[in-house]
Structures are given as C-alpha cells and as structure tokens.
Amino acid sequence: MPASGVSLLIMTGSGEGSEVERMVAQARQAITLDTVDKALTVEAIDRVIVSTNSRPLAKKLRDKPVCVELDAPGEEFHFGRQLLALIDKYEIERLFYVGGGSAPLLSAEEMGHIAESLLSADQLLIANNFYSTDFAAFTPASILRDAEPPAFDNDLGWLLGETLSLPIRELPRTAATQLDVDTPIDLMTLKLHPAAGRHVRRYLEGLDLDISHLEEAIKFFTDREAMVVVAGRVSAATWTYLESETACQVRLFAEERGMRASGRQARGEARSLLGFYLDEVGNERFFATLSTLGQAAFIDSRVIFAHRGLWPTAADRFYSDLRQPEKIADPFVRHFTEAAMQAPIPIVLGGHSLVAGGLYALIEAAWARGEDLPRHIVPHPGT
Structure with a gap:
C-alpha cells in the first residue's frame, strides 16, 4: 500500500571479516537504532523500513513499528537493485534513504525539515553530498526505474540529479550532514x-x-x-570550514582527491608530496619533521599507502587508526603506525572520513568543551 507521507529506508549490514571490522559494523547497527528512534518522532515520516542481513538487528527492531526486510541468505547484495525492489514492493513515491552508518549526528528536527521539503515537492533531490552520497531524499522514487540502478549508494545523488535530471538541493555541510561511520576513527570521533x-x-x-x-x-x-x-583528500568545502570555524591556523596538504573514483589508485598512479618525502627520509624522520610544522596533525594515511602502491587489508588499516601496531600484519603499515605514535605531537591517523565529515565533528566537539573565542572569519551581516 502506498504511503501518503515520506518513507524512510535504512540499509545496514552485519559485516564479516576481522574483529575490528565487525566492531565497526556493530556500531553502524547501533546508529541504525538511533536513526529509527529519531524517525519515529517525525510527523512527516509515516513509514520506516530497515533492510539488513543482520538477524540480531532485526530482533532488536521487533517491538518497534518498523518494517524489517531481511536479505535472503546466500544472495549477492546489489545496492541499486535492492533499493528499486523495495521502492516497488512498498509503492514508495517519496523516499528518504539513509545508509546504516550515515548521519549519526542528524537530529530529528533536521530529519523533519528534509521530509517536509519532500512532501511539498513533485520532483526533488535532497542530498548530503551530490558527488558522494551517504543519504538522500527524493521524489518521485519511481524515477529510478528509468536508469541502471547504481551498485553503491555513493553514486545515488549523481544518478538522480545528473542522469535523471531531478532538481538538486544539497544540504549545508555540517557535522550532522557529513559524518559517516566507515572506520574506527569515526567511532572515536563519535565518542567525543x-x-x-x-x-x-x-x-x-x-x-x-x-x-x-x-x-x-x-x-x-x-x-x-x-x-x-x-593532510590528505581534503575538499575546498572542508578547507573553508577549517578556516572559518577554528581559532587556530591550519597548514594544509590537499592531495589525491578522487584517487579511487578516477582509477589512479588501481592503476598505481597515486602520488603524494608527503609520500615522496617519507620515501626519502623514512618513517621516524618524517614524523619528526611533521612535528615541527604544527602542534597536532590529522593524516589521511590512505593517500600515503596508495602512493607506495599499497592497499592494506581493512584490518590493517583499522588497527593503524586504533594505534594497535602489534595487530598489524603489513610491515610498512606497522612501522608507520609505531612512528606516528612515537611522534612528539599527537598524530591522528584515519581514512578519507577523518579529513571530511570527521573534521566537522571534531571541531564541533572541541568547541563544545566550553571555549568561547572568535573564529578567524566572521560572516558579514546580510551574507
């Protein structure tokens, strides 16, 4: 039966692999429960659907007014085909899609504003990031039938706006709209x-x-x-946020944005100025020199790994973020992590999310500690 309001669809998986990968997957399930609780208070959302392969999560949702769609065992998951199948099954025309680890800081009030905007439109796409989407609200949902469904949710905004020509509204970039939990550093950020x-x-x-x-x-x-x-895959928007929302000065090394999407990483073509310097002087001197450039450093380590032609296992990347080198199998990643830990300043290692939504959230967390200083850039009245 078609819904008269907005249908919220959350897709989240149970995750397999190493202990640390399961830890992140379980955190994403906890975020799903928080998102469900918030959505159930939003008047404009009249139906909540959770698509998952996790039976424990389905059990936790059993007593809530939620439609749970369990993946069939053994079937290969394809994001776009599953999304379209659920749109057809529930006859959805106004859809608010959220990835399982997305929007952990988005409030019920903000969810309500998005849903209300969708209710008042016949054609509209609202996305947290048009070029790499973590959550999106759009109508008519049936328009997805007119294109090849995307394999990944990150491509959803581009497909709907560019290929299918829905009018696009990108949300303001804040911690609430940009933080997405993919790695352990995101969990540490949420804890703060x-x-x-x-x-x-x-x-x-x-x-x-x-x-x-x-x-x-x-x-x-x-x-x-x-x-x-x-340092790392820092966008112009994030740089602007750093300049306007911090009291400190920032020394920025922006390198290799789009290295995965462009295929540079897969072809072994990723290059990093910091990586070249590390090649010349080694891990210890690299971090010693970095420590003369500031009082703290936030490093997207994946750019340096890609520069060296490495793509370590998820477990090795995650244990590096957690500063647990004794659990890292790859010799370079282990040594790199040890050297970062021994540096005279705090070095924070992570992936792309660290220098994207993670920075927004960490800056908010820093100000929440009670400091009351003017930021560097104050908007002119009327702008």
Missing part, C-alpha cells in the same frame, strides 16, 4: 561528540577505545596560537 545517540553511545562505552591522542589534538582547534596540520 555530545550529540551521539544513546544506542551508539552505549555501544562505544563498552569498547576499549584509547582516544587520548584525539582529545589532545582537538584542543588546538580552539587555540589562537596553535598551528594544526591536515
């Missing part, structure tokens, strides 16, 4: 942020996460005398 939901906060409290280096690093965002180093 006061707006994390009760389910994920309870889950994080049960984990042995050492966030001392992160707590030490973020205090420099509110220090007028400090210099913070940020």
Whole structure:
C-alpha cells in the first residue's frame, strides 16, 4: 500500500571479516537504532523500513513499528537493485534513504525539515553530498526505474540529479550532514561528540577505545596560537570550514582527491608530496619533521599507502587508526603506525572520513568543551 507521507529506508549490514571490522559494523547497527528512534518522532515520516542481513538487528527492531526486510541468505547484495525492489514492493513515491552508518549526528528536527521539503515537492533531490552520497531524499522514487540502478549508494545523488535530471538541493555541510561511520576513527570521533545517540553511545562505552591522542589534538582547534596540520583528500568545502570555524591556523596538504573514483589508485598512479618525502627520509624522520610544522596533525594515511602502491587489508588499516601496531600484519603499515605514535605531537591517523565529515565533528566537539573565542572569519551581516 502506498504511503501518503515520506518513507524512510535504512540499509545496514552485519559485516564479516576481522574483529575490528565487525566492531565497526556493530556500531553502524547501533546508529541504525538511533536513526529509527529519531524517525519515529517525525510527523512527516509515516513509514520506516530497515533492510539488513543482520538477524540480531532485526530482533532488536521487533517491538518497534518498523518494517524489517531481511536479505535472503546466500544472495549477492546489489545496492541499486535492492533499493528499486523495495521502492516497488512498498509503492514508495517519496523516499528518504539513509545508509546504516550515515548521519549519526542528524537530529530529528533536521530529519523533519528534509521530509517536509519532500512532501511539498513533485520532483526533488535532497542530498548530503551530490558527488558522494551517504543519504538522500527524493521524489518521485519511481524515477529510478528509468536508469541502471547504481551498485553503491555513493553514486545515488549523481544518478538522480545528473542522469535523471531531478532538481538538486544539497544540504549545508555540517557535522550532522557529513559524518559517516566507515572506520574506527569515526567511532572515536563519535565518542567525543555530545550529540551521539544513546544506542551508539552505549555501544562505544563498552569498547576499549584509547582516544587520548584525539582529545589532545582537538584542543588546538580552539587555540589562537596553535598551528594544526591536515593532510590528505581534503575538499575546498572542508578547507573553508577549517578556516572559518577554528581559532587556530591550519597548514594544509590537499592531495589525491578522487584517487579511487578516477582509477589512479588501481592503476598505481597515486602520488603524494608527503609520500615522496617519507620515501626519502623514512618513517621516524618524517614524523619528526611533521612535528615541527604544527602542534597536532590529522593524516589521511590512505593517500600515503596508495602512493607506495599499497592497499592494506581493512584490518590493517583499522588497527593503524586504533594505534594497535602489534595487530598489524603489513610491515610498512606497522612501522608507520609505531612512528606516528612515537611522534612528539599527537598524530591522528584515519581514512578519507577523518579529513571530511570527521573534521566537522571534531571541531564541533572541541568547541563544545566550553571555549568561547572568535573564529578567524566572521560572516558579514546580510551574507
């Protein structure tokens, strides 16, 4: 039966692999529970659907007014085909799609504004990021039948707006719209942020996460005398946010944006200025030199790995983020992580999310500690 309002669809998986990969997957399930709780308070959302392969998650949702769609065992998952199948099954015309680890800081009020905008439109796409989508609301949902369904949700905004020509509205870039949980550093970030939901906060409290280096690093965002180093796949929007929303100065090395989407990484063509310097001097001197450039550093380590022709296992990447080198199999990644830990300043390692939505959330967490200093750039009245 078609819904008269907006249908919220959350897709989240159980995850397999190493212990640390399962840890991240379970956090995403906790975020799903928080998203469901918020959605159930939003008047404009009249139906909540959760698509998952996790029976434990389905059991936790059993007593809530939620439609649960369990994946058939053994079937290969394809995002776009599953999305279209659920649109057809539930006769959805106004769809608010959220990935399982997406929008952990999005409030019920913000969800309501998105849903209400969708209710008042005949054709509209609202996305958190048009070029790499984590969540999107759109109508008519049936328009997806007119194109090849995307394999990944990151491509959804581009397909709907560029290929299918829906009018596009991109949401303002904030921690609430940009943070997406993909790696352990995102969990550490959530642990520091006061707006994390009760389910994920309870889950994080049960984990042995050492966030001392992160707590030490973020205090420099509110220090007028400090210099913070940020390196990796940093967008112009994130750079603007850093300049306007911190009290510190920022030394930025923006490298290899789009290295995966463009195929440069797969072809072995990724190149990094920091990577070339590390090649010349080794890990210890690299971090020693980096420590002379600022009081803290946030490093997208995947760019350096790609520069060296490496793409370590998810477990190795995640244990590097967690500063647990004894669990890392790859010799370079282990040594790199050890050297970062021994640096005289706090070095925060992570993936793309660290220097994207993670920075938005970490800056908010830093200011939430009670500092009251003017930012560097104050908007002119009337702008």
